[in-house]
Amino acid sequence: MASSRVPPPPSPLPPRPNLAFRRLRGPRSPAEFAAAVRRSAREIGERVSCDARYVGRVEAGEIRCPNYAYERVFLHMFPGRTLTDLGFAPRSSVRGRGARAAGDTPLAHLTSPARNPIETQEACEPYDTQDPYDTHEHHENREESDVLRRVFMRSGTVTVAAGSLAPQGFPIGAMTAGRPARRPGASEAGAVEEAVRRIRLLDDRHGADGLYRRAAAPLRTAYALLDAGVTRQxxxxxxxSGAGELAISVGWLAHDSGRFDDARSHYAEALATARTTGDDALEAHAFCNAAFLARDAGRPREAVRAAQAAQRAARPLGSARLMSLLALRxxxxxxxLADRAGCEQALVRAQVLYERGPSDADPEWMSFYGEAELEGLEAQCWSALGDWPRAARHARRAARxxxxxxxRNIxxxxxxxxxxxARGGHPDEAAAAGVRVLELLDQVQSSRIRTMLAGTARVLLPHRRAAEVSAFLERHASLPRTAA
Structure with a gap:
C-alpha cells in the first residue's frame, strides 16, 4: 500500500554570493560600508538601519532584492547602475507567490514567519526578530553561524595598503604593498594587538574626535589579514581576537565623538567576530560597550539587556573586576529607566565585586577601570535618577x-x-568646575564632554549675572566649532 505521507519539498538551494556588491564595497570593512550607506540615505531623506551584518547578508546572497528604501539609497550611491548591476535579482522574480519557485522558500519560513526575512516582501532589516542580547544556545543556531562566517571569513580579496597599521604611529608589522607578502603570522598578529593598545593610549590622553577616522585604516587591515588566510590556529x-578588539576600539572612538550609528555598527562587527570563534572574552567586551552606547543613545532597556548578556558571557572568565564593570553598565x-531599586542593587553588586580585587583573569582592555571609574559611573547613575547632591559627591571623588x-577621564x-x-543649585561651584574642563580641552577632543558642557551652560544661563558664571559662559561661547 502506498504511503499517505506527502513527500517533503526539495531542499532549498544555497544562496548565491553577490560578488558584484562585494566588489563595490572594495577595501572598506562591512561596518565602514554600512556607515557609508547610512550617510547616503540621509543625503536623500531616507532612513535605513544598515549595519555590518546587513552588508554581510547582501554579499552572502541572502537578500536577493532590497526593499524600496535600500534600492533608492544604492542607486544614489552608484549612479548609472541598475539593481542587476549591483548583483540583485529582478524584483519581479522575488515578488509574489506566483513568481517564486517551490524550492525558493524553506518550509520553516512558512511555519515561522516571525523569523523569516521574507524576501518576497522585501524585508531587508539588518537583524531578525531574535533578541541579540540572549546568549542562550537555541539562538546560537547554524544559520546565524553561517551568515557571520560568510561576513567575516570569506568576504573576498581586500587590498592591504602598505603601512595601513601605521597612521599616526600605529605599527606596520611585516606588511608590503598590495597583498601580504606571505600568510599572516605572529608579527602581523602582534601588529594588530599593538594598534589596539596605541589607540587606547591616545584616547586616554586626547579623546576620540581626532582619532576616529585615522583608526579606520588599521581596522581594514586587520580584517584583510583574516581574509588572507592563516595556517596556524x-x-x-x-x-x-585582535580584529574584534580593534573594532571595539574604533567603535568607542565613534561613540565618544557622537557617531552613535557608526559605533553600533562597529560593536556589532566585534560581536559577530566573537560569536564565529566562540570568544567569550571578546563577546563580553562587545556587549559591555553596546550597553554603554545604548544608555548614551537613550535606549536604557537595551542597555540593561546588553549588560546582562555581557555578564552571561563573562561569568566563565573568572574576573571579578570585569563583572563589577558589567554590573555598573x-x-x-x-x-x-528610573528604576531606583534595580539601579541600587546593581551598584551594590558592582562594589562587592570590585572589592574582591584584581586578578590575572582581568582583561587587558580594563586598565582604565579603577576606583575613579567606579565613582564616575556611579555618579552618572545618580545623575540619571536626579539625585544631584549624591551624583556630585561621587563625581568629585572620581576626578580627585x-x-x-x-x-580625558579627568x-x-x-x-x-x-x-x-549646576542642576543641584550651586551655580558658582558649577562654573568653577566648568572652567577647569575648558582648560583641559586644549589636550582633549571629545564631543561627549563638549555636549555635557553645553548642557551645563544652558542650565547656568539664568545665573549669568554672577561673575564666575559669566566668565565660564563667555569662555564656553568662545570655544571653536569642531567638524563632525
Missing part, C-alpha cells in the same frame, strides 16, 4: 582619584561634576 585566534540602564595619565568626571552642581 594559534595565530588565527590572535588575529580574530546594568546599573546605568536601570537608572535610565583619577590617575593624571587619563586626561575632563569627563569634572564635566559631570559641573553639570551635577
Amino acid at each position: 594559534s595565530i588565527a585566534d590572535r588575529l580574530h 546594568e546599573a546605568g540602564g536601570w537608572a535610565g 582619584l583619577q590617575d593624571p595619565h587619563f586626561t 575632563a569627563l568626571y569634572t564635566a559631570e561634576l559641573a553639570d551635577d552642581l
Whole structure:
C-alpha cells in the first residue's frame, strides 16, 4: 500500500554570493560600508538601519532584492547602475507567490514567519526578530553561524595598503604593498594587538574626535589579514581576537565623538567576530560597550539587556573586576529607566565585586577601570535618577582619584561634576568646575564632554549675572566649532 505521507519539498538551494556588491564595497570593512550607506540615505531623506551584518547578508546572497528604501539609497550611491548591476535579482522574480519557485522558500519560513526575512516582501532589516542580547544556545543556531562566517571569513580579496597599521604611529608589522607578502603570522598578529593598545593610549590622553577616522585604516587591515588566510590556529585566534578588539576600539572612538550609528555598527562587527570563534572574552567586551552606547543613545532597556548578556558571557572568565564593570553598565540602564531599586542593587553588586580585587583573569582592555571609574559611573547613575547632591559627591571623588595619565577621564568626571552642581543649585561651584574642563580641552577632543558642557551652560544661563558664571559662559561661547 502506498504511503499517505506527502513527500517533503526539495531542499532549498544555497544562496548565491553577490560578488558584484562585494566588489563595490572594495577595501572598506562591512561596518565602514554600512556607515557609508547610512550617510547616503540621509543625503536623500531616507532612513535605513544598515549595519555590518546587513552588508554581510547582501554579499552572502541572502537578500536577493532590497526593499524600496535600500534600492533608492544604492542607486544614489552608484549612479548609472541598475539593481542587476549591483548583483540583485529582478524584483519581479522575488515578488509574489506566483513568481517564486517551490524550492525558493524553506518550509520553516512558512511555519515561522516571525523569523523569516521574507524576501518576497522585501524585508531587508539588518537583524531578525531574535533578541541579540540572549546568549542562550537555541539562538546560537547554524544559520546565524553561517551568515557571520560568510561576513567575516570569506568576504573576498581586500587590498592591504602598505603601512595601513601605521597612521599616526600605529605599527606596520611585516606588511608590503598590495597583498601580504606571505600568510599572516605572529608579527602581523602582534601588529594588530599593538594598534589596539596605541589607540587606547591616545584616547586616554586626547579623546576620540581626532582619532576616529585615522583608526579606520588599521581596522581594514586587520580584517584583510583574516581574509588572507592563516595556517596556524594559534595565530588565527590572535588575529580574530585582535580584529574584534580593534573594532571595539574604533567603535568607542565613534561613540565618544557622537557617531552613535557608526559605533553600533562597529560593536556589532566585534560581536559577530566573537560569536564565529566562540570568544567569550571578546563577546563580553562587545556587549559591555553596546550597553554603554545604548544608555548614551537613550535606549536604557537595551542597555540593561546588553549588560546582562555581557555578564552571561563573562561569568566563565573568572574576573571579578570585569563583572563589577558589567554590573555598573546594568546599573546605568536601570537608572535610565528610573528604576531606583534595580539601579541600587546593581551598584551594590558592582562594589562587592570590585572589592574582591584584581586578578590575572582581568582583561587587558580594563586598565582604565579603577576606583575613579567606579565613582564616575556611579555618579552618572545618580545623575540619571536626579539625585544631584549624591551624583556630585561621587563625581568629585572620581576626578580627585583619577590617575593624571587619563586626561580625558579627568575632563569627563569634572564635566559631570559641573553639570551635577549646576542642576543641584550651586551655580558658582558649577562654573568653577566648568572652567577647569575648558582648560583641559586644549589636550582633549571629545564631543561627549563638549555636549555635557553645553548642557551645563544652558542650565547656568539664568545665573549669568554672577561673575564666575559669566566668565565660564563667555569662555564656553568662545570655544571653536569642531567638524563632525
